[in-house]
Amino acid sequence: MMQALIVSNVLLWCLLIALAFAVMGLVRQIGILHGRIAPAGALMLDKGVAVNEPAPKVTAADREGRPVNFGYAGDKGQLLFFLSPTCPICKSLLPAIKSIAKEQAERLEVIYVSDGDPEAQRKLISEFKLEGARYVVGPEVGMTYQIGKLPYAALIDSNGTLRAKGLVNSREHLDSLFEVEHLGSATLQDYLHRDHVHTHSPQQ
C-alpha cells in the first residue's frame, strides 16, 4: 500500500509539472499574440500606379543575375514586397510574408525587392533564410512603382493587373491586400467608403 501511494505521488508530481509547463506555454503564447496585434492603421493612399490597371512592366535582375519580369501576364500572380535591411518593421513582417509564400505557392510568386548595401542584404537573407527566394536588389522596380515608404507590398494578378498595393505595417495590412483583391477595391478604406455610400441608397 505504501508502495502504491509513493508511486501515485511521484506520478502526480510529474503530471503537475507537465501541467505547469502547459500553463506557462499558454501565457507565453498570449504574450506573443499581444505583441502581434498591432492597431490596424490606415493604408496610405498615395499617387503612383493605379489599382485595377495594368501594372507597369519592368525587368530587373535578381541576386543571381537571372532576369525577373514584373507586371507581365504569366501563370502565377506576383506579390512584390519592398523592404530594406535597415527597416525593422520590414524584418518583423518577413515571417508573415514567408508563410504567405508557402501557403499560396501554387498561385502566387513572392518577390522581395530591396535596395542598398549588398553586405546588409546578405546578412538579412541568411538571417531569415531567404536563400531560395527571388530577391531583387536595385532601385529600378521601386522607382517604376513609385515606392516612397517601406515596407510596401503590391499584388499583381496573373494577367498583369495591379490588384492591390499599400504600406504594410502588420500582418493585418498584408491580409487586407488579399481582401481588397477579392473585393476589387483599391484599398479597404475605398471599400468601406463605398459601402457607406450604399447604405444611403435603397438596396434590393
Next chain:
Amino acid sequence: MQPDPLFTLTGALCTAVILASAATHKVRAPARFSAQLQAYQLLPTALVRPVARGLPWLELALAFAVLLPVSRAVAALAAAALLALYATAIAINLWRGRQDIDCGCAGPDQRQPIRPLLLIRNALLVGVALLAAWQPETRALGLFDAFVVLAASAVALLIYAAADGLLANSPGLLKLIGR
C-alpha cells in the same frame, strides 16, 4: 510549531532561484537597471550607479547563502527584507501617483508598469522567503524527500513565472478592450 523540513527546503530553493533570476537580468544590462532605478526617484543621483551595481550581487549572494544550511535562516530573512524593500519602493511611487514607470522586475521582454498587484506578488514572495527562514523540525531525509522538494519547487516556480507572465500581459489586454 515547527514545520516539516520539506516546506523550508522548498521555500529556500524557490527563493534562491527567484533571486538569482532577478539578479542575472540586472547583471546583464547594468545601464538599463540603473535607468530603472533612477526612474524610481528614491535615491540621490550620486548613489544610483553604485546601488545599481551592487544590488544584483547582493541578490546573487543571498540566493547562494539561502541554499547553505548554515546561513539559510539569516539569508532568508535578509531576502524577505530585500523583497519588502522593493515592495516599499513600489508603494512609495504608487502613492506619488507615478504608475507609468517600469517595474524593473524582470528582463526587457517583460516590461510592466508598477501596479498595486505587484505589492501582492511581493508579499507572497516575502512569505516564501519567511517560510525558508523558519527553523524546521529535524528528521532524516531520504531520496523521496529530495524528489518532492525538487518537484514542488519546479511547480511553484513555473506557476510563479506563469503568474508573472499574466501580470505582464494584463496591460496589453486592457489596451485591447479599450480601457
